[in-house]
Amino acid sequence: MFRSKKVKKAELDQECLDKIFQLKKEWNYLDDILNRSIEPSESGQFDLAIKKAKYFYLLREAKVRRLSAIK
Template sequence: MFRKKRIKKEILDQELLQSIYQLKNEWTNLDDIMARSIEPSESGQFDLAVAKAKYFYLIREAKHRKISAG
């Protein structure tokens, strides 16, 4: 029983790390687009803020779970 729980935790931890990497990629891409834009749109700024907030939320969750990529 404990082995199944441990395996599920490991799978969830890996999924969390993958989500963190994906959001960091999305955030940096949006940030790059906004930096190159002459006149950034409100929706673009909103999307950037949402991606950044999600990323930092998942980082806090990873710290809480004591997960690291290494």
């Protein structure tokens, strides 16, 4: 019925780390596309800025939570 706080925290920590890695891949992919394009679109640059902002926000959150991908 109820899960302990440690289990919930562990699940949220893992979810946060997974999202960080996913955003990093998406950021690198979009950055590569924009670097290869002759005339990058504004929407592409906007999407890239959003991915970067989300990534750095989650990195700060991971730092506050003292998360590490290396165990």
